[in-house]
Amino acid sequence: MYRKIAGAAGIAALVVGTLFGIASPANAETNPYCSSVTQIGTTGYIKSGGANIASVKQFKGCNKNWAYTYVWESFRNSHGGDWWACSGISTSSGLQDYKCGGNRKAEAWSSGASTLNVCTKAYGQLQWSNGEGYAVSSQRC
Template structure:
């Protein structure tokens, strides 16, 4: 087999691997908990007509966590942003707000709330804490009991 044929064969084998993983955002894990499982839906919010971030709720290590991920497309077209995430219980009680520790965070994990026995949802927003200001773009996941 010629060198060109070997390169072509290797490239053909690599394409399905790249296609299968393109666009998939893999969340890290929250501080102090190495294993979490997503519960409920994923919510998104937009800012200026562009999808900015995804918000998810996770459970693990006897806690609930909110997770926010700022989309690559938004990061590519904006130079500055602030975001926060929290777990809500009883549809409005803020449990564990965490805002980006650095300027322009890519992801934010809430600190973890001991709320596994309560109905909860994750909330994320563009802005600063400890809660969203009127007009801040906000997303909430579905409520999980």
């Protein structure tokens, strides 16, 4: 009897996890320039009409800071026009390492800023035919 309950609970947990996985944004977070990165700070969210449409994260690795913007699937599926995601590292000196992905690309990585010795935030921007939004991650020093 215990095995049946444990088995059913395990299956239920798997189903619930799968459902939440479908409802939450998937993201690759595979840096094309540095194979070993770690997220630092909290994620920022680009919004449109009160809904999250993209995530902005900061990573460290390979002796650099990296900004990453990921456009959520819900926006990609509902937006038929052109859009561009961009990422950069923000410091007290201004925006560095700003780079945009291609038209309708789901993610944009900055190319790496040598800023580990200063306070930084990841800056992400999403521009589309009739609007734009931006967000920052939390600051890390």
